[in-house]
Amino acid sequence: MRTDFLPFHLPDIDEAEISSVEETLRSGWLTTGPKVKEFERQFAEFVGARHAIAVNSCTAALHLALDAIGIKEGDEVIVPTLTFAATAEVVFYLHARPVLVDCCPRTLNIDPERLEKAITPRTRAIIPVHFAGQPCEMDAIRDIAQRHNLAIIEDAAHALPARYRNQMVGTIGDITCFSFYATKTITTGEGGMITTDNDEYAERMRIMSLHGISKDAWKRYTAEGSWRYDILYPGYKYNLTDIAAALGVEQLKKCCRFYEARKRMANEFSEAFADIEALTMPFVNDGVQHAWHLYVVQLNLDRLAINRDRFIEELKRAKIGTSVHFIPLHLHPFYRDTLHHDLREFPCATQAFERIISLPLYTKMTSQDQQDVIDAVRRIANDNAR
Secondary structure, three states, X not given: XXXXXXXXXXXXXXXXXXXXXXXXXXXXXXXOOHHHHHHHHHHHHHHOOOEEEEEOOHHHHHHHHHHHOOOOOOOEEEEEOOOOHHHHHHHHHOOOEEEEEXXXXXXXXXXXXXXXXXXXXXXXXXXXXXXXXOOOOHHHHHHHHHHHOOEEEEEOOOOOOOEEOOEEOOOOOOEEEEEOEOOOOOOOXXXXXXXXXXXXHHHHHHHHOEOOEOOOHHHHHOOOOOOOOOEOOOOOEXXXXXXXXXXXXXXXXXXXXXXXXXXXXHHHHHHHHOOOOOEEOOOOOOOEEOOOOOEEEEEOHHHEOOOHHHHHHHHHHOOEOOEOOOOOHHHOHHHHHHHOOOHHHOHHHHHHHOOEEEEOOOOOOOHHHHHHHHHHHHHHHHHOEO
């Protein structure tokens, strides 16, 4: 057994990021400036989008996206119930109503069939979440959106770099929102990025991300700028700093290498657990590139004498950190009491929540770290087999 605790995640930061941040600190330009613009240019090129707007979180990105498409009070936006709170809370920011939809049992992504049944005359947009890094069934979702004249805002917090039928996530929906939180596939500590091919959306989101100030407001403290600025709309304070972008520029260079390492580790997990009847490994659809932000197993509770929470406790005793993604929104008091959904609407997400465990999967893990996870999971499953 391990003598030290293996955290659920550690960021992969080395001298390149440290030097980049140091260079930025010495430049004297700390907030939004040339490093942010460089990060935006490189990210847009990486995913193949016309525009990329850097912001201080994926939550900010989702909020700006909904604002850009014109969501207003009384509108409805469809979101999966199996997601983090940010996906739905931003809908409330605009006094609209999130409509929760159940997931597919195998991928845990939003169920397109249930999605279409949730559409009403007030529905204006869909926010599919690419759970764990696997793209949703975007052909079906795009078909539904086109037939009902709905916008698609992708929550791609988990999905860099992911592909759907050889198309990069970041170029599929009307707007795509990425996260660079500390646990994500690349990190700026806190941060996010918005991509779109729509010029009007990009202009609106760029302006609204910094107090609604007219274009290129960040230049007003440079030799080519002016002290004068115009406030065009009541905007927000969502800009990314150059310090954070200095991390992002270096992390983006490693994105593909990080991905290959996570994919290899995910395959090794699946091979190691293939003979354990108490576990169901992640299912990957054909025609997609799973980003492997998370490796989520589902416990087959009828094959175990313990429940999910006890399984996590046993892993903790073995000094293995884990997490659960996610507590479905319909089980949280606020969403339960505000939206008044019938719990019977979400059988898949409810059942999945009782079974899912996210195992450590990150590039700072050594081969011995991964073997320790495998050994602990196998031992606990075998010792508690029914």
